[in-house]
Structures are given as structure tokens and as C-alpha cells.
Amino acid sequence: MAGSATRRxxxxxxxxxxxxxxxxxxxxxxxxxxxxxxxxxxxLYYEExxxxxxxxxxxxxxxxxxxxxxxxxxxAGIVNISIAAERFKSLSVARQLQEHFGLEECLVIPxxxxxxxxxxxxxAAGAQALERLVHSGDTVGITWGRTxxxxxxxxxxxxxxxxxVVQATGGTTAVIPYTPEACATQLAESLxxxxxxxxxxxxxxxxxxxxxxxxxPVVSEQISALDAVNRIVFGISSLRPDSTIHxxxxxxxxxxxxxxxxxxxxxxxxxxxxxxxxxxxxxxxxRTIGIGLDRLRKxxxxxxxxxxxxxxxxxxxxxRGGYASILVTDAATGEGILRxxxxxxxAPSAARRARTDRPEIAPRTVIKKFLNAPRDAVxxxxxxxxxxxxxxxxxxxxxxxxxxxxxxxxxxxxGLVIGGGAGHEPCFLGYVGKGLADAVAVGNVFAxxxxxRVLTCTRAAxxxxxxxxxxxxxxxxxxxxxxxxxxxxxxxxxxRTILTTDDVASSPPEQRQGRRGTAGNxxxxxxxxxxxxxxxxxxxxxxxxxxxxxxxxxxxxxxESCSLPETQRPSFQIxxxxxxxxxxxxxxxxxxxxxxxxxxxxxxxxxDRLFSEMNLSAxxxxxxxxxxxxxxxxxxxxxxxxxxxxxxxARRAVAxxxxxxxYCTSLDMVGASITLMKLDDELLDLLDHPCAGFALSVx
Amino acid sequence: MxxxxxxxxxxxxxxxxxxxxxxxxxxxxxxxxxxxxxxRDELCHLDGxxxxxxxxxxxxxxxxxxAALVRGGRHVPEDPAALMREAAAAFLGDVGATVGPLYxxxxxxxxxxxxxxxxxxxxxxxxxxxxxxGIARRGKAGPGDKTMLDAWLPAVHAAELALRxxxxxxxxxxxxxxxxxxxxxxxxxxxxxxGRAARLKERSLGHRDPGAVSAALILEGFAEAVxxxxxxxxx
Numbered sequence: 001m002a003g004s005a006t007r008r009x010x011x012x013x014x015x016x017x018x019x020x021x022x023x024x025x026x027x028x029x030x031x032x033x034x035x036x037x038x039x040x041x042x043x044l045y046y047e048e049x050x051x052x053x054x055x056x057x058x059x060x061x062x063x064x065x066x067x068x069x070x071x072x073x074x075x076a077g078i079v080n081i082s083i084a085a086e087r088f089k090s091l092s093v094a095r096q097l098q099e100h101f102g103l104e105e106c107l108v109i110p111x112x113x114x115x116x117x118x119x120x121x122x123x124a125a126g127a128q129a130l131e132r133l134v135h136s137g138d139t140v141g142i143t144w145g146r147t148x149x150x151x152x153x154x155x156x157x158x159x160x161x162x163x164x165v166v167q168a169t170g171g172t173t174a175v176i177p178y179t180p181e182a183c184a185t186q187l188a189e190s191l192x193x194x195x196x197x198x199x200x201x202x203x204x205x206x207x208x209x210x211x212x213x214x215x216x217p218v219v220s221e222q223i224s225a226l227d228a229v230n231r232i233v234f235g236i237s238s239l240r241p242d243s244t245i246h247x248x249x250x251x252x253x254x255x256x257x258x259x260x261x262x263x264x265x266x267x268x269x270x271x272x273x274x275x276x277x278x279x280x281x282x283x284x285x286x287r288t289i290g291i292g293l294d295r296l297r298k299x300x301x302x303x304x305x306x307x308x309x310x311x312x313x314x315x316x317x318x319x320r321g322g323y324a325s326i327l328v329t330d331a332a333t334g335e336g337i338l339r340x341x342x343x344x345x346x347a348p349s350a351a352r353r354a355r356t357d358r359p360e361i362a363p364r365t366v367i368k369k370f371l372n373a374p375r376d377a378v379x380x381x382x383x384x385x386x387x388x389x390x391x392x393x394x395x396x397x398x399x400x401x402x403x404x405x406x407x408x409x410x411x412x413x414x415g416l417v418i419g420g421g422a423g424h425e426p427c428f429l430g431y432v433g434k435g436l437a438d439a440v441a442v443g444n445v446f447a448x449x450x451x452x453r454v455l456t457c458t459r460a461a462x463x464x465x466x467x468x469x470x471x472x473x474x475x476x477x478x479x480x481x482x483x484x485x486x487x488x489x490x491x492x493x494x495x496r497t498i499l500t501t502d503d504v505a506s507s508p509p510e511q512r513q514g515r516r517g518t519a520g521n522x523x524x525x526x527x528x529x530x531x532x533x534x535x536x537x538x539x540x541x542x543x544x545x546x547x548x549x550x551x552x553x554x555x556x557x558x559x560e561s562c563s564l565p566e567t568q569r570p571s572f573q574i575x576x577x578x579x580x581x582x583x584x585x586x587x588x589x590x591x592x593x594x595x596x597x598x599x600x601x602x603x604x605x606x607x608d609r610l611f612s613e614m615n616l617s618a619x620x621x622x623x624x625x626x627x628x629x630x631x632x633x634x635x636x637x638x639x640x641x642x643x644x645x646x647x648x649x650a651r652r653a654v655a656x657x658x659x660x661x662x663y664c665t666s667l668d669m670v671g672a673s674i675t676l677m678k679l680d681d682e683l684l685d686l687l688d689h690p691c692a693g694f695a696l697s698v699x
Numbered sequence: 700m701x702x703x704x705x706x707x708x709x710x711x712x713x714x715x716x717x718x719x720x721x722x723x724x725x726x727x728x729x730x731x732x733x734x735x736x737x738x739r740d741e742l743c744h745l746d747g748x749x750x751x752x753x754x755x756x757x758x759x760x761x762x763x764x765x766a767a768l769v770r771g772g773r774h775v776p777e778d779p780a781a782l783m784r785e786a787a788a789a790f791l792g793d794v795g796a797t798v799g800p801l802y803x804x805x806x807x808x809x810x811x812x813x814x815x816x817x818x819x820x821x822x823x824x825x826x827x828x829x830x831x832x833g834i835a836r837r838g839k840a841g842p843g844d845k846t847m848l849d850a851w852l853p854a855v856h857a858a859e860l861a862l863r864x865x866x867x868x869x870x871x872x873x874x875x876x877x878x879x880x881x882x883x884x885x886x887x888x889x890x891x892x893x894g895r896a897a898r899l900k901e902r903s904l905g906h907r908d909p910g911a912v913s914a915a916l917i918l919e920g921f922a923e924a925v926x927x928x929x930x931x932x933x934x
Binding site: 239240241262263265275309310312313316336339340341342375421443444445446447448449450451452453474475476479480483561562564566567569570571572584586587588589 | 739740743744746747748749750751752753755756757760791792793794795796797798799800801837838841842843852853856885887888889890902904905
């Protein structure tokens with residue numbers, strides 16, 4: 001791999017030119033090297049492609065001098081040899097895996113491999129390892145599975161003699177292409193070896209049946225070949241419900257049914273291991289025909305080939321148990337295994353990276369806040385809002401956490417109930433009022449309100465025409481609001497639920513319904529509130545709210561963590577020069593952590609994604625919300641808004657309605673989100689409908 | 700469930716071994732609340748790494764509300780099932796959040812296990828299994844999903860196994876707590892597929908699930924209520 005350094009190839013043409021310039025026989029160095037022999041030697045070696053001998057001649061110095069010039073040039077930083085980042089990562093992960101688990105060797109393939117599937121690429125890498133380690137006279141065992149078949153197919157090695165390939169377990173009648181028989185047959189063919197298959201099933205019906213079969217001379221002879229195995233290549237199976245082992249039919253019955261295998265996290269050669277790699281004994285043990293785990297561990301060369309995040313617990317267990325002497329995996333899985341075992345996976349070069357000229361600032365551990373008793377923070381903020389905006393909101397039955405609009409309830413109007421955790425102020429209570437929501441249920445910081453509180457709001461908002469619930473799509477909110485909806489139904493209130501799902505970073509477009517709800521809430525509340533205020537029916541209000549959610553797309557970037565009132569510590573760590581792209585409004589990590597960029601580039605990152613999600617075209621009209629996550633000031637929001645408008649104009653689209661400010665925050669998080677809602681006449685008309693919440697008013 | 704009709708010698712034996720009655724529940728709630736309160740910040744921090752950072756507050760406040768039901772001088776219902784139902788309402792009413800519905804459902808299911816009166820401690824796995832079953836039903840998660848169930852399920856299993864092997868009730872309870880802790884540690888090797896951490900995919904590797912860690916604390920509180928930790932179990 002080190003050969004892939006980006007050192008220039010020595011081609012004939014450059015050598016020719018170099019030789020000519022050297023032949024010109026100048027007394028000193030060409031002027032451009034400015035009397036710097038290190039630079040001159042480096043140029044001739046790396047750029048002109050001369051040999052050290054040729055350089056010695058050209059510079060009129062000895063060859064050892066050239067050699068030391070080149071070494072000094074690297075030490076002085078005149079020459080930087082870099083290895084392509086992806087390959088570098090693979091090397092560093094391989095080295096860490098090898099050291100951490102005491103492996104003889106580790107081969108890690110880069111994360112990105114073009115069009116070929118992970119299994120094919122693992123197969124090719126496994127084959128490469130096997131080809132290098134197999135010798136004449138060896139007996140090679142192989143287990144079964146997709147990866148094993150890929151290895152067997154990829155092996156290209158001939159010219160060895162007296163080579164045998166043994167099927168490591170009995171066979172199966174399952175209808176899969178990667179049976180133990182198929183894997184062994186294919187490997188034998190690829191190696192030009194004799195194949196010894198096992199003429200018995202891997203799992204038989206009883207311990208007695210196993211004894212009888214093993215007593216059969218043919219089977220007994222085949223099994224004895226397993227004792228001679230000195231190299232083995234094996235796969236590692238996950239026991240997750242969707243894993244191959246459950247779907248292949250290799251075990252006739254689901255392993256989970258066996259109480260004994262509860263502790264098992266993975267399977268190797270049809271045997272089960274726990275998280276520490278210890279064998280898990282159970283009723284299948286006496287019914288399994290194939291290599292045992294003790295015997296496997298004694299094989300001289302044990303090549304495990306496996307990859308994929310779902311296999312991390314199983315692979316970690318196999319490595320802890322010492323089953324593999326050589327591991328072949330991919331960079332992402334390897335890194336996952338290391339992280340899962342608590343190993344720091346930073347690249348080793350980090351220590352050697354160029355020093356920054358900025359002085360280190362000691363990390364602050366306590367975040368200053370205006371608080372009395374931290375656990376009173378939510379109640380006191382709600383109390384403040386109720387006192388500051390008494391013409392807009394009022395408590396329901398004296399409760400600070402169930403709050404309704406002061407606008408007189410109108411018979412026959414669809415009620416709108418919103419809610420969620422505190423910490424997002426002015427969300428959600430700033431969107432209660434005439435033309436907006438009728439009531440809001442407020443939970444603790446970042447925690448859903450409980451069902452009884454939502455029910456209180458539902459009863460307050462109900463005017464005989466049904467109630468809409470609109471809230472962000474989070475596990476806790478869904479459970480609590482669903483329980484409330486069931487209780488409301490028992491009261492005879494027709495409740496319809498719209499989950500907001502505007503955050504494009506939280507899952508891919510085909511899983512839109514799984515996305516979380518963030519600042520886009522504001523537009524959805526506005527549209528739904530207007531529909532309710534116009535006395536539309538429940539079906540129509542529901543339709544419009546769904547339409548609004550479907551047209552709304554948000555993405556955020558976090559620069560610094562938020563901190564909870566009760567801890568006053570950052571919720572997560574983020575480096576001085578990093579930003580979290582796609583961050584959620586509770587500080588949930590986003591899709592990507594990357595180096596911080598200029599504002600325009602950060603906005604471009606968001607715009608690229610939003611524009612493509614919403615198929616933004618020339619002539620489109622949008623509503624724009626540039627929202628602070630709490631700690632980012634208006635000045636920076638305006639800088640970002642400017643860039644969004646530039647990008648919109650370039651697309652010949654236009655933001656006809658604009659909101660810039662603190663609309664849906666994440667406590668004191670430094671960061672911002674950008675929301676775009678694609679407008680048609682209907683949505684624009686509802687956005688323009690008058691409303692009067694303390695955080696949003698129109699007309 | 701077989702009918703609970705005990706008297707005479709059986710009852711005396713049962714009283715000596717201990718029962719899940721209201722006194723026991725009071726000890727359990729207070730022990731769990733104390734452990735959760737002591738780890739409030741640590742749990743918030745764990746949650747901050749892969750979730751939204753509220754877990755420590757939600758669990759500590761929720762169990763504080765439950766413990767307040769049985770604290771000094773309050774009238775406590777004689778019937779343990781009724782107390783469990785009050786606990787469910789108190790927990791849910793105080794926290795909401797994600798854990799509110801999960802633990803409220805767990806407590807309501809555990810109340811059903813106590814509907815025929817106090818349960819002798821050698822049947823404590825039934826109580827713990829009811830809690831775990833409620834969590835699984837409400838949260839729709841399974842083993843290996845990197846959730847609190849990865850602590851609860853091994854705990855139930857360990858308690859069952861210990862009693863089958865003839866261990867004392869307190870040994871069984873502490874072995875359950877130790878299994879819960881081991882299960883919580885093992886969540887670091889799992890990729891979340893439920894809850895907010897599910898959106899992190901492989902980035903959740905290496906981080907323990909805060910819900911599993913708090914479950915281990917609750918089970919330690921349960922064991923503490925059963926009896927002192929026998930030498931040689933857990934850390």
C-alpha cells in the first residue's frame with residue numbers, strides 16, 4: 001500500500017528532459033532554486049524523475065550527499081509525501097486492529113469501492129490474503145456464506161501441489177447459492193486443489209444421529225481431514241433478526257427460540273459465541289457436524305473475512321475470543337469495531353499535523369446561565385411568558401404547562417393543539433394565539449409533555465369539530481400524544497395527528513415519514529392555524545397541514561453544543577474547528593462532522609441539499625426561515641439569509657415571505673437552520689392569513 | 700399464574716424470605732431514586748453523546764416523584780398493585796418524555812403481576828419480566844436494538860436462572876443487577892435501531908445506551924431492597 005504514495009512515476013519523457021537539463025552542465029543550480037540544494041535535489045528527484053546517481057552528477061556532489069539532501073528535504077517539510085486519504089484511513093485502522101487484538105495481520109479495504117458490492121470487495125481482499133498464505137501441501141478449510149463464496153470465486157492461484165480444500169461444516173439443503181458444499185467446491189476449483197466435502201448435514205436431528213453418521217467410514221474419513229486443516233478462511237455471522245443466518249435456512253428453526261442461545265451475539269462455523277468470544281453451549285452443539293471452536297482456534301492460519309455494521313458485535317466477539325489470526329474487513333466496519341471496544345480511532349498523523357498559530361483556549365466546563373434553581377427553569381420561563389403576553393396566552397386551570405390562546409373559542413372551529421419539550425423557545429408557546437394554535441402542552445427540557453397534560457389541552461381546544469395534533473416526529477412525543485389521543489377518543493373527541501418531518505438530514509427522501517420535525521414547525525403551525533381559523537372542516541384542516549409539512553424542508557448546522565439548565569455542561573463535544581452538519585434541535589448529532597467553513601459555503605451545503613430535495617426550479621416561490629438555534633446572533637443570520645437569496649436568484653426562484661430570527665431554538669446552541677417551504681397560491685394565502693402569537697403575527 | 704393461597708407454614712416461610720409488598724416497593728422506589736439521582740449528570744452526559752441529553756433528569760425526576768409517594772408519613776395503600784398503579788401515574792405525570800410511557804407501561808404491567816397480592820421474592824422474576832414486557836410492548840424494541848431492554852432482558856433471565864440453580868433470593872436479585880450492568884456495557888457494541896440514537900447509525904458505536912445504564916441502576920435498587928449484595932457478585 002505504501003507504494004501508492006503520490007510520488008511521481010518515473011516516465012521516459014521526464015527522465016529524458018531531466019537528463020538534458022543535467023547535461024547542460026551549469027556550474028551552479030538554476031536560478032529558480034535560489035541556492036537551495038535541498039529544493040534543487042528534491043525537484044530533480046520527485047519532479048524530473050532522475051535517479052540519485054543522475055542527480056549527484058547534475059549537482060556535482062556525491063551520491064550519499066544527494067541521499068541526505070532528500071532526507072533533509074522531507075524533514076524540513078520541503079517535500080510532503082501524502083497517501084490518498086481513504087487508503088490512509090484503511091492503513092491506520094488496520095494497524096490499530098492488529099495491535100488492539102494482537103492479530104498477525106490485518107487487511108482493511110477502503111470504504112469507497114466504486115460500483116462493486118461490499119461482499120465482492122471483501123471477497124477479493126480475502127482471496128488476496130489467502131493466495132499469499134497458502135502453500136503446497138496445505139489443507140485449507142472454508143466455512144459458508146455470501147462472503148465465503150465471494151472469496152472462493154475471487155481466488156486466483158495455481159501451481160501449487162498436494163493441496164486439499166475441506167468443507168468446514170456439514171452441508172445444508174437450504175436453497176441458497178452459498179452453501180458449505182458450494183463454497184468448498186468453488187475454492188478447490190479456484191486453487192486447483194482436491195475437494196473434500198462432508199457427506200452429512202451440518203445440523204442433524206439428534207445427538208444419536210450424529211454419532212451414527214460419524215461412525216460411517218466415509219463421513220469419518222472426511223471429518224478426519226478437518227484435523228489436518230492448517231489454514232482456514234471463515235465468515236462471522238450476526239445473530240440480528242434480519243441477518244443471513246436466520247434467513248438462509250441453515251438452522252431449520254430460529255436460533256432465538258432456544259433459551260440457551262440468549263447470550264450468543266454471533267456465530268462462527270455454525271457454532272455460537274457470546275460477547276467475550278466464549279463458546280455458548282446448547283442443544284445444537286451435540287447435533288452439529290463440523291469443525292469445533294477449540295479445533296478452529298488451533299489452526300495455524302485463521303483468516304476471518306467479514307464486514308458490515310450489523311456484524312460489529314459478532315466480529316468484536318470473534319476477535320476477543322481469538323478465533324482469527326488474520327482479519328479482512330472494510331474501513332468503516334473496522335473503525336466501528338475499534339470504537340465499540342473503546343479505542344480512539346483518530347488518525348495517528350494528527351499528532352504530527354501542522355501546529356495552529358492560535359493559542360489553545362482551555363475548554364470551559366461550566367456554562368453561565370441566568371437561572372435560579374435549575375429545575376425551576378421551565379416553570380419560571382412559562383410564568384414569564386404568561387406575565388409578558390397576558391393578552392395572547394393564559395394558563396388552563398391554573399397550570400403553567402398547559403396553556404391556551406386568549407382568543408374566545410368558537411363553536412364549530414377545529415381545535416389545534418401543539419406541544420413538545422421546553423428548550424426550543426419561542427417554540428411552541430409563541431405560536432399559540434388567534435389564527436395559530438389553540439393550546440400548547442409543554443414538557444420538561446427536551447422531553448415530551450405527559451398524556452394527561454396533552455388531554456387537558458385537547459379538551460380546552462375542542463369546540464365540537466375535532467382537534468388536530470401537530471408536533472415533531474420524536475419517539476417520546478409520539479408515545480405521549482398517542483396515549484392522549486386514545487384518552488381523547490374515549491371522550492368522543494375526533495383527533496387527527498400530523499407529525500412534522502421537515503429535517504432533511506435525519507433520513508433519506510424515501511424515508512420521509514421517519515424524519516424529525518424542526519424549525520419547519522413554524523410554517524406548518526401557521527398554515528394549519530389559518531385553516532382552522534377560517535372554520536374549514538377537520539378533513540380540510542388535516543389535508544392542508546399535511547400539505548404544508550410535505551412542502552417544508554429544513555437543514556441545520558451546529559457550531560457549539562447546547563447545555564441543559566440542570567447540567568450547565570455542553571451536551572456533546574465538538575472540536576474548535578468543526579461543525580456538525582444536519583444537527584437536530586436537541587443537539588442530536590447530524591449526518592456529518594466536518595471542518596468549519598466560511599458562511600457562504602455552509603449555506604451552500606444546506607441549499608444544495610434543500611434545492612435538490614424540493615426540486616426547486618426557475619419561477620418557484622418559497623417562504624424562507626433563517627433560524628437561530630439559540631446562540632447565533634441576528635448579524636450572522638442575516639449574512640446567511642443574504643447567501644440564500646443569492647442562491648435562490650441564481651436558480652431564478654424567489655423567497656416571497658421571509659422570517660429571520662429565533663423561531664425554534666435548541667437552548668444556547670450556536671448554530672442555525674434554514675427552512676424553505678415551496679409555495680403555491682393556497683399555501684401562500686394561508687401564510688398571509690392574519691394571526692397573533694407572541695412569536696409570530698401577521699396583519 | 701397459579702392462585703395465591705398461602706397460609707400456616709407456607710406463609711411463615713414466605714414472610715421470612717420476603718415478599719414484594721408495599722414495604723418492599725417503598726424500599727425499592729427509594730433505593731432506585733437515590734441511585735438515579737446520584738448518576739443524574741452522568742446519564743445526561745451519556746444521552747448527550749447519542750440523544751438529546753434529558754435522560755438523567757427524566758429518570759431521576761420520575762423516580763423522585765415515585766419515591767415521594769412512599770416517603771414519610773404519607774398514606775400508602777396496603778395493596779402493592781394499587782401502589783404500582785399510583786407509581787405509574789406519578790412517573791408519567793411528572794416526566795412524559797420517552798421514558799414516561801415506557802416505565803409507566805412497565806409499572807402498570809408489574810401491577811398486574813401483583814393483582815393477587817404480594818409476591819414472594821422467589822417469584823421476583825415474574826415481577827421483573829412484567830416490567831420488561833411492558834417496556835417491550837410500548838417501545839416495540841427487541842434484544843440487540845441498543846435500548847434499555849438490553850439491560851432488562853438479561854436481568855430477568857439471570858434472575859430466573861439463579862433461582863433455578865438454587866440461589867438465594869438476594870443472590871438472584873444481585874445477579875440480575877450484575878447482568879443488567881453487563882448488558883448496559885454491551886450496548887456500546889450495538890448500533891441503535893430505536894429512538895433518537897437510531898438516526899446516528901454507526902456513530903452510536905462505542906457509546907453505551909443511557910436507557911440501559913439507568914435500567915441497571917433501577918435493578919440495583921431492586922436488589923438493594925431484596926437484601927445486601929453477596930460477596931463476589933458484580934462490582
